[in-house]
Structure formats: C-alpha cells, structure tokens
Amino acid sequence: MDIINVDYSESIPNNVNLHEDRRVLRALEGWHPGYLTWWQDMGPEGFQESLVYLRTAYSVDPRGWAKFDYVRMPDYRWGILLAPPEENRKVPFGQHLDEPAWQEVPGEHRAMLRRLVVIQGDTEPASVEQQRHLGKTAPSLYDMRNLFQVNVEEGRHLWAMVYLLHKYFGRDGREEAEELLRRRSGSADAPRMLGAFNEATPDWLSFFMFTYFTDRDGKMQLHSLAQSGFDPLSRTSRFMLTEEAHHMFVGETGVGRVVRRTCEAMKEAGIDDPYAKDKVRALGVIDLPTLQKKLNLHYSLSLDLFGSEVSTNAANSFNAGLKGRYQETKIDDDHRLENSTYPVLKLVDGVIKRVEEPALTALNMRLRDDYTNDCAKGLLRWNKIISTAGIDFAFALPHVAFHREIGEFKNIEATPTGEMIDAGAWEKRKDEWLPSREDGDFIASLMKSVTEPGKFAGWIAPPIVGIDNKPGDFEYVKIEH
Numbered sequence: 001m002d003i004i005n006v007d008y009s010e011s012i013p014n015n016v017n018l019h020e021d022r023r024v025l026r027a028l029e030g031w032h033p034g035y036l037t038w039w040q041d042m043g044p045e046g047f048q049e050s051l052v053y054l055r056t057a058y059s060v061d062p063r064g065w066a067k068f069d070y071v072r073m074p075d076y077r078w079g080i081l082l083a084p085p086e087e088n089r090k091v092p093f094g095q096h097l098d099e100p101a102w103q104e105v106p107g108e109h110r111a112m113l114r115r116l117v118v119i120q121g122d123t124e125p126a127s128v129e130q131q132r133h134l135g136k137t138a139p140s141l142y143d144m145r146n147l148f149q150v151n152v153e154e155g156r157h158l159w160a161m162v163y164l165l166h167k168y169f170g171r172d173g174r175e176e177a178e179e180l181l182r183r184r185s186g187s188a189d190a191p192r193m194l195g196a197f198n199e200a201t202p203d204w205l206s207f208f209m210f211t212y213f214t215d216r217d218g219k220m221q222l223h224s225l226a227q228s229g230f231d232p233l234s235r236t237s238r239f240m241l242t243e244e245a246h247h248m249f250v251g252e253t254g255v256g257r258v259v260r261r262t263c264e265a266m267k268e269a270g271i272d273d274p275y276a277k278d279k280v281r282a283l284g285v286i287d288l289p290t291l292q293k294k295l296n297l298h299y300s301l302s303l304d305l306f307g308s309e310v311s312t313n314a315a316n317s318f319n320a321g322l323k324g325r326y327q328e329t330k331i332d333d334d335h336r337l338e339n340s341t342y343p344v345l346k347l348v349d350g351v352i353k354r355v356e357e358p359a360l361t362a363l364n365m366r367l368r369d370d371y372t373n374d375c376a377k378g379l380l381r382w383n384k385i386i387s388t389a390g391i392d393f394a395f396a397l398p399h400v401a402f403h404r405e406i407g408e409f410k411n412i413e414a415t416p417t418g419e420m421i422d423a424g425a426w427e428k429r430k431d432e433w434l435p436s437r438e439d440g441d442f443i444a445s446l447m448k449s450v451t452e453p454g455k456f457a458g459w460i461a462p463p464i465v466g467i468d469n470k471p472g473d474f475e476y477v478k479i480e481h
C-alpha cells in the first residue's frame with residue numbers, strides 16, 4: 001500500500017487503502033451525498049460555480065504535499081489522509097505509558113475517545129457555516145481565495161473525523177457522523193457543541209481574528225490529539241496540522257495587513273494620536289483601539305474553548321492515553337503526572353489567586369497557557385508594525401478573567417487588566433473593551449467587495465507575496481455569476 005501518495009482514482013481520495021475496506025468505503029459513500037448537500041446549503045454562498053485557485057493534498061510527504069489548480073468548490077476532492085505511521089510507536093503518556101500504541105479503539109476508553117473525535121469533528125463544519133457569507137464582501141480576490149481554501153480544508157477535516165467514526169465506531173459512529181451534518185452554527189434547536197462556534201463571523205476583521213485566535217485553539221487541540229495513544233487519531237491530527245498552518249498564516253497576515261494599512265493612512269494624513277477615532281475612521285481605515293476590541297473578543301471566546309481550568313475530563317483522557325499535552329514527547333518528566341502540581345489562576349474568596357492544583361486536573365489550564373504564549377508572538381509582530389510607523393500604541397492580550405463564559409471566571413466581571421468589577425460597572429463600560437454596535441456598523445460600512453485582480457479594499461494592505469508565488473494581479477478566483 002502507498003501510504004505517502006494519495007489514490008485519486010477512487011471516489012474518495014485516500015491513503016488508507018479504502019478500496020480494500022468495502023464496509024468503510026460503502027459507509028463513506030453513503031455519507032458523501034449528505035455532505036455535498038450540506039456544502040451546497042451551508043458552504044460559501046454565491047461562489048459554488050466559480051473557479052478557485054486551490055491547493056489539494058496529493059501526498060503526505062512533508063517535502064511536497066500539495067498542488068494548486070483552478071477548482072469549483074463542490075468538485076474539490078475531499079480526501080482521507082493520514083500521516084505515515086511511526087514504527088513501533090508507543091503510548092507516550094498516562095497509565096498505558098510505553099505500551100504499544102493502539103490500532104483499534106481500546107474498549108474501556110471507547111466513549112471518551114468518541115466524544116473527543118465528535119467534538120473535534122463538530123468544530124470543522126461549524127467554521128464553514130460561520131464564514132459562509134464572507135465571499136460577497138471579500139477585500140480582494142487574493143483574500144477570497146484564502147477564505148475558500150480555509151473552508152474546503154475545514155470540510156476535509158470533517159472528513160478526517162468522519163472517517164474515524166465510520167472505521168472505528170460502528171453503528172454509533174455512523175449516527176454521530178450524521179449528527180455532524182445536522183447541527184448548525186448558531187441554531188437554537190441544534191447548535192454546534194462549543195460556544196465560539198455558534199458566534200457570528202460578521203465581517204472580514206472577525207474572520208482574520210478567528211483564524212488567528214480560534215484556529216490556534218485548533219492547533220493546540222490537534223497537537224494534543226496528535227500525541228494520542230490511539231494511533232489513527234494521532235496520524236490524522238498530524239496531517240491536519242500541516243493544513244492548519246495556512247489558516248493561521250491567513251489570520252496573522254490578515255490582521256497584520258489591516259494594522260499596516262491603518263498606520264500608513266495615519267502617517268499620510270499626519271495623524272499621530274491613535275485615539276483620534278473619528279479622524280482615523282474618516283480615512284476609511286480601522287482605528288487601532290477598535291482592532292484591540294476585536295482582539296479582546298476573539299481571544300476571550302477562544303479561551304473558553306479550553307474548558308474549565310480544573311477538569312476531571314482532561315485528567316481522565318490523559319490517564320487513558322487519549323489526549324496528551326502540547327509537545328508531550330519533548331517534555332522532560334514522568335509523563336504520568338500523578339505527583340506533580342501546576343499553578344492555576346482561581347477565584348478564592350472573591351479574589352483572583354494563583355494556586356497549585358494537581359497537574360492532572362490542570363491539563364486544560366496548561367494547554368491554555370501554551371496557547372497564550374503562542375498567541376503573544378503574533379502580537380509582537382503587529383506591535384512592531386505600529387512602532388515602526390512611530391505610533392504610540394501596542395496591542396495586549398486581555399486578562400484570562402475578562403469576558404469569560406466557561407471556567408473559574410464565568411460568574412464574575414473583570415476588566416482587560418484583570419480588575420474585578422460589578423455588573424453595573426461592566427454594563428456601563430463594556431463598550432470600551434468589546435466591539436460596540438457602532439464599531440460593528442463602522443466596520444460593516446467598509447466591507448465592500450473588490451474583485452478586480454490585483455486590487456485591494458482601502459482598509460487593508462496587499463500581501464507581500466502571492467499564494468504559490470503568483471504575481472500581484474493574479475486572478476485567484478474566476479467569478480461565475
């Protein structure tokens with residue numbers, strides 16, 4: 001079997017030898033039409049007939065795995081790709097440490113494993129649903145293409161999880177796979193499972209913040225699942241991470257280009273004061289304090305995706321060898337964590353305090369801390385753009401107690417610097433910290449579609465290089481009306 005190159009002669013491209021696995025092939029072929037209906041109903045609105053310059057994975061060889069070509073999105077070849085197996089891989093943590101990694105579902109941990117796969121799977125179509133209207137207001141063809149690339153790959157990530165459900169979980173796996181197509185982001189009756197995936201993505205700034213902050217939760221969670229003792233989950237997560245890198249690139253460079261354009265416009269107009277909101281907005285660019293508010297919103301929503309700071313679910317899935325830590329195999333400790341502690345910020349007698357908790361139950365917190373460190377890197381780059389322009393302003397990540405719905409701080413209100421305030425003060429001041437209706441209206445007023453090759457909306461700078469090294473005026477999307 002060729003585990004490096006993908007077999008495209010099958011109806012479902014794959015490197016898992018599907019043609020020899022008639023049961024799973026039939027199950028996936030049975031699921032496929034429902035997926036396509038979902039894509040038509042909930043995928044990018046208005047561009048299903050357009051030719052989009054997309055990358056498709058043809059191999060899982062890290063040295064060259066994708067090829068670019070014009071594709072109509074419904075014809076995209078969503079496939080099943082697992083990273084090559086590591087020989088003699090062992091469970092790298094938990095109670096089963098150093099036992100051979102499982103090629104089949106360990107019976108005693110089946111329910112827990114299915115839950116992890118379903119939650120991961122649920123987020124993928126949710127993000128496509130959240131972004132479905134954005135094509136119509138894309139600031140350029142380059143950006144429109146990046147949006148659609150992210151969308152088709154999130155669709156593929158759904159396939160990745162559905163494959164695991166069909167292959168390893170039998171009847172209840174099939175039922176869960178159906179449910180993944182039935183739930184809808186923001187629906188009152190059948191919402192998506194995690195909070196941030198039911199929020200609207202109303203404009204392109206939200207899209208860039210989402211791909212920066214929320215896709216980065218995806219990165220951290222996938223890294224943890226890539227450590228899994230259940231080898232098929234590890235292998236599928238490892239390949240998903242290869243694709244995920246582009247999504248975070250879209251977020252980081254997207255926000256960076258907005259910041260750059262704002263700074264340029266301010267300099268051209270001789271405005272030094274970043275808080276001169278009306279003057280800056282009159283230039284048709286987004287003022288830096290409003291960008292900070294958007295950042296506050298998306299970062300805090302994404303923190304909620306890590307679950308409670310202290311969680312027995314997290315401890316159980318670690319003990320069971322199903323979900324590890326970020327870069328587990330590079331950490332120098334016993335990989336069992338039975339006797340260690342980890343510092344956690346908690347609400348103790350009404351005060352935010354750092355306390356030592358058993359490391360096992362504090363695993364969500366640890367992953368969230370790794371996430372925060374990763375998030376901070378982009379802020380440094382954005383702040384560099386601002387300081388180079390000579391403007392006195394710097395983005396900062398808000399305190400973890402700010403605007404939370406999950407965990408220790410869900411019942412209190414706190415400012416972005418972590419000062420606790422009462423509900424009345426929060427109501428009065430929240431528009432200083434989170435995008436107000438007026439901010440939303442202003443951003444919405446800038447969201448005008450630009451579809452001439454090489455042209456960009458006035459609120460965002462062009463990228464430094466094109467996708468696949470294409471020239472600046474490349475027609476990334478051939479729009480079919």
Ligand code: BYC
Nearest residue numbers: 120123127194195214215218221304305307308311313314
């Ligand atoms: N919203 O013990 P707790 C991505 C529930 S993103 C609603 O604190 P646990 C992507 C929880 O289910 C990555 N409910 O949490 C990004 C539990 O309910 P039950 C997606 C929540 O289990 C962009 C109860 O509260 N992958 O890939 O330790 C675009 C107590 O939970 C939330 C994963 O997340 C919430 N935010 O941790 C596209 C990995 N948080 O069971 C894609 C798989 C908690 O008592 N999932 N609850 O009824 C997990 O590892 C864990 O389930 C979680 C939660 C980290 C999500």
